[in-house]
Amino acid sequence: MDLQLPSGDQFMDATQATMCDTFQRDFLCCRRIGSLPWKDLAHQLTLQPLLALCILEKTVKHPVCKKYPPSLQYRRLFLSELIKKHECTGAEPLDDLYSALAEVLNSEETAVCYKSYCLPTGDLITLSENAAIISEGTTGLVTWEAALFLAEWAIEHNDIFNNRTILELGSGIGLTGLVICKSCYPKKYTFSDCHQKVLQQLKENIRLNGFKLEEEHSVTSEKPKTLLSVTDLDWESVTEHKLLKLDADLVIASDVVYDPDIVTSFTKILRKLFHYTKPGNGLEVLVASTIRNPETYRLFQKTLDDTGIRWQVLPDQKRNIFAYDRNCKVEILKLTLQV
Known part of the structure; x- marks a missing residue:
């Protein structure tokens, strides 16, 4: 729209x-x-x-x-x-x-309200959100600063996302992924989360913005530029078969390490993704985090080190596109597996 x-x-x-x-x-x-x-x-x-x-x-x-x-x-x-x-x-x-x-x-x-974000092209991303920050036992029903930060970064570095097969971990209600799909034209984009209410809201937002999910396209319809899918992905129980089937060559996530209890399981899924990627894919991982608690963030970096995952901080984007609290410190880490 x-x-x-x-x-x-x-x-x-x-x-x-x-x-x-x-x-x-x-x-x-x-x-x-x-x-x-x-x-x-x-x-x-x-x-x-x-x-x-x-x-x-x-x-x-x-x-x-x-x-x-x-x-x-x-x-x-x-x-x-x-x-x-x-x-x-x-x-x-x-x-x-x-x-x-x-x-x-x-x-x-x-209980439901809407937020609309204007892209540089003039297009809008409109999201249905829950009015409460924590609802239905999850924080995934609202958009957080790191998601907006990563979306801006993606617009500025759209070549990194173009024609890629992308898996997003902890997609929430879909802001980052919808911006990437409208602005960067990946080949395939898989949104994922593990909370049923979030997954339901996510699908509604994808349709709200004029997209269809991969299974909703008829056999005779013209193939879209980007294939979109939504999957239930539990970081603790996901199987090797499922990760191989996703076949991602780029994994992204935003605001998923806000709690020390989540750091371990998130690092485990990253390790699995590096090991269960099809040969030749050259997996890249980008993780955007709002640094609310420096101790939790340092714990995440230490856990990456202990798990054999190398990290580096990427330069910030130069262009401010979305309106959010710029006083929040957000960093994007590029992760690679130590060999």
Whole structure:
């Protein structure tokens, strides 16, 4: 799906038009309310109070928001702050702002909400997420910073992913994989997780973004550029046969070593993948991690060393594409098997 921007109003200058686009990008992906550029907006509203209407049209009233809305609480907080900033100008009240807030206040909250991420091409990746960070006993129903970081890195290094057979470990709801499939054109992409609720949500998000799973293509239909599949992959019990059948030559993962209890099992599956790869595949592994707890991260690196897996930190990407907390330290490790 493409992001269709509302036509620009004549009263805006270039700075104000850019600000509207920034608010749109941040709003659709539900960036933390406090991280939005409210201070800059307050200044611009003193120059042009009607700027609030443009922001309203590009956010809460945007067709993408109407079809795939962020959480009710997020929309309420956003509108409340937008109204507050407009009221501080002393300008005449704008009825459209209050009508939009009233509509939100009279709506019923749902457990599922949507986040939409704009790609450099203008395409959107829209994800259905659970409003709670931990739901159904798993953290896999929301998107984490390392997934966005790895997705940005993939766009900048798309040649690494082009025409590859990729296995993603701990795919969650699919952000990284969907970005790679839309931007980098791998030959085959296998999403994996072990929680049934996550796998169900993952399949829904793949279809939501216009893809079909490999088994859903008819024999007579034209073969897609990328074959997509979803598999239930338990790191502890996965068999050699299953790993060989996946036939991956590139393995990726993001935000999967946030807990010391997971480090051991994750390292074991990596070791299995290196050993159970078909000869000649030359397996590459990329792991993106948000370093929330340095001790846990050092434990992961030590466990890799002890297991005979060599690691190196890759340079960060230079281009900021998605809106997320840039204060979080994220690293991508490239892993190879010591010989």
